[in-house]
Amino acid sequence: MSLEEVQNNAISLYNKNIEYLKEKESELYNKLLLLEEAINSGLKEERYILEYKDSYFDIYDSIEEKWIYNEDSIKYSQKLVNEINDNPKSNSFKTFYEFEYEEGVVEKLEKASILSSAVYGNAPIADYIASNSSTEHKLKNFYCFMVLGVGLGLHIPLADKLLNSKLYFIVEPSLEIFRLSLFVTDYKALSQKTLLKLFIGLNKDEFYEKFRTLVEKTYFYNQYLKFTYFSKSCDIYIPSIQNVFTSQSHLLYSYDRELLSLSRTYEYYNEKYNFLNVSKQQQILSLENKPVLLIAAGPSFKKNIEFVKKNQNKFVIVTLWYLLPLLKEEGIIPDIVTNYDEEKRFCMESFEKLGNLDFLKNTIFIFSSHLYQPFINKLPKNQIYLFNALFSAKKDYGRIVAPSIGEITYELLIRLGVKNIYLLGLDMALDPDTGLSHSDGYVDNATQSKAEDSDNTSFSLRKNKFKVKGNLREEIETIGLFHISITQINIITKKAKEAIPDLSVYNLSDGAFFNGIEPLRIENMNMSEFKLLNKKDFDISLHKELSDVSSNESTEEDELYNKEKIEDALSLKELLDSHLSKKYSNQNEFMKLIEQVHINIHNPELKCTDLVKTLSNYCRHNLPYIVYFFNLKNIDNPKRHIKKLNKILNNQLNKIIKFYLKTLEGK
Template sequence: MQELEELTQLLFKLYKKNLEFLKNNHPKVYKKVQDLSNELDNKKRKERYTLEYIEKGGYFDVLDHNTDKYIYDFNSYKEADKRAEITDFTRDSSLNLLRIDTITNKLALMGSLGVVTTLVNYINHKVDFSNITFSKIFKFIFIGVGSGVHLNEVYKKIDSMNTLIIEPDIELFRISLFTADYTLFEEGNKKLFLSVGENEIEREETLADFSYYHNYMNYNIKHHLFWIEYKYILDQIIDFFGNNSATSFPFDAVLNVLERTTKFMRNKELFLKNSLVQKNAPLKNKKVLIISAGPSLDKNIDWIKQNQDKFVIICVDVILRKLEKNNIIPDIVVSIDPSYLCGEYLTTENKDFLKNSAIIFLSQQEESVLEKVKHLNYYFSQVFPLSKELGYSFSLPNVGTFSFAIAIFLKANEIYLVGNDAAFNQETGSRYASDSSHKIKDFSHDEKYEKDDTLISSYDIIEVKGNFKDKIKSNRILLTFKKDYESYLFSLDEKVKKSLKAYNLSDGAYMEGLIPLKKENIDLSKFTKKEFNVNNVLQSISCEVKDLDFKDDAKILTKMITRVNKFKKIKVNSRDDLLAKKLDIMIWILEQKKTMSSEIFGNVFLKFIELIDIYVNFFLNLRQNALYDKKNLMEIKSYWCDSTIYVLKYLKHIINQE
């Protein structure tokens, strides 16, 4: 009895220690725990889980009062030892974020790597990819805490620099505060991230924070799944890193976009200006209809045709031809892809179809596209913060979400969306409305699918909540559109959210933050005929850019090039010597970056460093014989220097171009 009392005192001591740690380091999680404790103490919430000491085995278990069963029902301490034993330093139970060529089983030489390809090719010739074991684990994710007893045991073995612990159930997390010492995860210079009681969108925000911190170590992330009920969280993590890996970042394309934007500005093209938008609020209190290319547009096209004079219509470029065929004239066409194909999307049968409309481009268009619309009215939105005068910049992954964002940027507060399905046609499998410039089928009823449960495919057919139906079918690649809308809506200022009414008329996937509304339920008798001269409006909120003097930044880039050239000649004797000397030059570069007048050049350069360092750090963190002789280390350093100089020179060229 005395032994149990002493044990209980130790548990409460640890609990208080953890609470103090959360209060000082993770205040949001601390508040959630305290709110839960208050609700339980005041009988406002019924306790579902209790921590039970099983005297016969001498271990702790968690009793689920809903099922009247223990979540372990066996010795949790022995089980924790087994979990630690099977956790190793290989690529098992991990997210391998460096894409692998399935034929060679080596690193994929993707076009998006650009100048980094030469380094990756060298690594492929030196590394034995049949025997990948890491010398250290830098990033680790615990999915589920259980009773908490396994957390410290696994962590002691892995000793990860950055750890993310995910537990959707606040009550289970609170129990783990009695059994696991959370302060260990932030000893020294280590970092802990917590996702506790978060919904999917909030959890993705935490994943983004975890990913961004020490992002140069994002070549492999180990994970530990506590129980199969949380497999959906692992799937979300896989989806997130599939869409946010630095190795999928098209670096050369970003340099091209920066070069194009600078050229458009020097050519005196008109750009939207934030201060003028704030002053004029062009779409405030107007009925705005955004038309995307999803299949539900087909069911709404006649209604749109009949009522087009009641809405300010914004459409995506790929659906323009369908609108022309149905004699629906948009006020604004939005086009964002850096591709010559946009020129085809914007080419109408009637050359004058868009004479009274306007096109908003993201400032990354090919010049061939501008040549095709030179007789029309077009304006640019700044993709990168190159001009401070414009006062804003943003980009989004797809044209549908960007159209929505542009509407809100132009102060729209009543928006109706159609064709933003995030799902294929439930009968035909078509991803797009008929007559769209895109034609893709995601499935056919004649096809047979043999699903491999060990793999996750972007094209796996899955069921999700529908906008109008209980369930609809979609796939992961289409559901990224849903996530894009939801993430954007989640990021909006609270004041904007409160004033915004956004109605989803599409018969696709339900999107959090959009209000489901069938067109039949819109009271059009309250709508008046629109009065909106789009080009007068857009000209009133646009300007030519004048603040493009970056000569001092070009001088700083020259200093960086000189310093990297000197670093290329320095001898290195060991892996640690290379890392230390490379760290020194990076600290110097970061200090130079702080003195640049435009942040964008330094930020783009750092994005490149993130990409190349992921591959360098992968190479330097392998347990393989004879991999780190002086010759290999000097070659790795040389590839790093050559690639870095190339990027610095390209940025300097962008500044100096006339």
Template sequence: MIDLEYQAFTKYKKNLEYFEKNHFQLFQKLSTLEIAINSAVYQENYSLEYKNEGYFDIQELSSGNFLYGENSKIYSEKLASTINYHRTGSVFEGQQRFPIKKEELEEIGDFKNFHSSLWATAQIVYFNAKIAPKASSEMQKLYKFIFLETGLGFHIEYIIKKYNISVAFIFEKNLEIFRLSLFTIDYAELSNKTMFFFSIMDTFDALQYTFTSFLNEQFNHNLYIKYLPFSNHYDETLHDLQSITLSQNHILYPYQAYMARSFNAIEKISQGKCFFNIAQTYTHSPLSSKPILVLASGPSLQNNTQWIQKHQEHFLTIAVLSACKHLLHHDIIPDVIVHIDPQEISLSLIEGLDLSKLERSTFIFGSSVHPKVIEKLSNIPIIFIEEATSFKVGHGFFTLPSIGEYATILPLILGAKEIYILGVDLALNPNTMKDHIDLHIASKHISHNHDQDSVEFQNSLCYVKGNFLDRVPSKPNFRLSLTQFHKAILRYKQDHQTVYNLSNGAYLEGTIPLHVNDIEAFKIPLLSKETLSHELSVFLKAHSSCEFRNIDREHIQKQRGNSVAILRKMKELRQITPKEPENYLFRKLIPFVQEISEMDRDARSDLGEILFEYFKITLSFIFDTCNTKSMKDSKKYHKELDNLVLDEVEKVVSTYDQKLREYLSQ
């Protein structure tokens, strides 16, 4: 017994040293708990007990109950035995999958379907489903694994050693229980062959950061990730992980969205459209001395329409385009209208709008807005701000995932000191479960999805801290926006600037919750809207460039040079035919992907960034295809896969090259 205690304590100390060196924040949690226990500041809820039958168990001190209630090692072996190489059963899908029929491939790959991420990936996705069907095939190796709750960790040790897991994510909400596992398994030793990502007693933000880091590590193995829950209480955690997965940048904003963003920006620049210089913060502008009221399309806008209608003359109002139908219907005329959506469907936002009512309104659009929307508003002067690209040299860029937070941060950059936001809910109406105002084109009612292995991103439900309520229902894409909003407010808000959140939605970090009835709006002086409109127009044009300058043309030519270089490289790759799958993946494909990544990092290549996002999608399908057990005619299929990948990548690069040549010829 003394030897067992000594071994357990030695293992515990070794693990602490490992965490101190490699996972310092977790080490601090463990150290704080240990100090609190030793000083009797904290009373333990659980203890590690050694049973006479020769195994350890965890006892809950308040009830006397044991966590395992049987031989913990035998239990863990049985638990681990439920894992196999099948692509079904306890499988976490780290990538979106879409069912594709062979007869649909040609149609999907046509440029008219450029708006879909399947445009240049469908052939690879279909080939994967054909060669490695989910329902009837097995993987050759398990590379990544998710452990939901640790217990004493014996099952973690068994699985990592049996399957030689490369990357493991370990989740445990109870720090005491996790601490006890440090006495029983050697995380330090296991880490010699396995990269660990620990989420122990984390907030959602911390969980999101850690799990995203896990997904980014060897992301080429994310298509099917096996997971093992220690108990039956894991649904909420699994749902959180699914929502985080579907909130990844390459899923929300796939490669072709990046391409469209670049094309739309270059087209507008080459046409001599006016681009505002967003590279600096403006301390003195027409917004600096005015109270700003931001109006977005969340449910709270509809619930406070009468208040807005009554007090609109006291504020400089900034409205998102998707809210304008609702606002104009109630005789609310925005002073500024902002829009960033690149989709053609945005045309429906202006159909039926009485544009004559918006003659004195100032339009500020993101550079990615669809050309047909701009054409529809051809008689209206629009100021553009470049989004996430730098084709307008020296003018900077500014973007956020959705228009509500974009409309909030923009006045901060323009020097506003006092901002009130309404309709930036980033949550559902708790009573109706609707995500937008009724007149919004994408407004829908959301209910819970109970599918364990996958989640429909737009219809998935989660809960977040509320602005006025303890918690409110939300969606994964809203939760991503909450994270991005917090980062943006930290970056752009100065100490002299205040943002009040008037919405009955999510709590927004960096803002002050405030009910509309607590605003003494009548004490705010009335604004001369005509004078304000003129001042805004003069200010924005004075800080904008409205011509296609030589420096802009040269930068675009430089970016096109990257596409020419990649096409030349691909021509060379077509002459290389590896005989084995390992040679194909690690001597041909991966070096190509690494070369593109270095181009993006070293030369700030726009196309390099696009292709990196492209491979974040396709590599999972490519590697999974090659990771199929007992594949017949493997050499034939690997050659076919090689050709498919090169064809699809070339389609992306050739389209990019062609578009830039067109714009440069203007």
């Protein structure tokens, strides 16, 4: 083939791919169009140059002054594909936590309460599959496959010939390199036989959000996500990929905890506690125009505690329950205290440290609706306002959900109409001096800890550390757990500023930078401009205004709302029973059952959305095990396995629904 023919074919393929992207990937298409215009007009100098060498293409990096392949790109791509194997644990991301169970324990756990830890609730399926799988796992089919680095893309169709995967995650941080691959690789043809999800030219935050959303939709098939690795440039995404998998919602907050939260919410509802309406932004005038200092437990708080002591009467002080012993010791009296933690031990230990509570006689407690009841009983009922934690017993009262109490309190203040917020101790980063995650003396269920350097083979939400943009410095180290919170704070702020143009938020902490929040050094604040607040009048006004947007009564609307949830739960139970009671003779039939269970549970017309969420949580823990198991080669006697797994699934789903019905019916 002549050089002219090669060039004409490349241009033709490029145009074909561009038309495909215009139709299917409009955002990416527009980015490529802008890049094309910038290059053609001379506004951008090309870094990567496509060149044809004898019988193959290569890419020249004009900055590094080297070739990307530096050999026959076709042969190299084939060698890369030849390394792919059918071992699910080789070159893959593991998307679940694995547990081993002692012999004889699992049979007992099948009869355990559904409120037992999900580690035990998941045991019957997880252990059965582990016990009935061969030691050497090999996949029959590839459902999802990840391509880390595109280059010229030659390895992608070659990999597809081998894998025939249903879905490809195609990742390339360089928009310019991906553009060159459009001249060489036929993405349109590939898209006609499989599903392509393109992650091209994204920054880390954009990649994280897009990947997280897609993982939520494909959880059935992601027990292990196999990949091929072409480019080190994709390493910037590795922490995000691992973080997405380790921070999946069902892993952070399992279905047993959701059921406990639901149960406690209905207990407080029946006992006529005041529930705050957090379904929308309220106008609490006593908070609206006052400076509110939100104190969290990050290292920056302890370092600036003298500033808080000196100026506490110039701010409305809002803090977390677990900081109260430290505040009491320093003579700082909070106006509002929040708590979200449902754990008995951490709640009750605080009372022992606090001793006399007289200093809190005018303080307002805004707590989640799933706190341990003996904890709440120790405080005056008239000072307590509850917000729905995960689920609602009152119609249209909203809920606040976030990874930790810091973000929850921040969002709560916004929903209560606060427009002037100062953040201190919401670091979401490690102390640059000590490497600690929280202020000295603060311990909750996240625990104070030091982190370790991260690598690409393993990832821990609490141990591995990596760098992010700093608030008062160029960059700072954080951990995966905090990265989730940083993302959540950014989401809260973005939504809030779209709805409240005059919202002002300042970050006083030497921690992570938050989008849309202004960094502010404490030493640069002119505190003479802040007026002293009349805390006595403020407390009276705040109590009254919070009561006006709260209710401790069950209305006719609430009763109808809960009646409809019960009716739909009964209908769903009947439908699932009809599917799970059938006999299935082969794997294909059983896989269709799994899909049908998923469809039935996620019926958008169901009013029992809290039950749907809890059943979905259980399914996310367990259905991928089943799909994975039947995708393994050399599974003996599948009919026997189908019968056993169907029985376990039916048993556990029924436990959840029965507990739900008892809770709503008040039995």
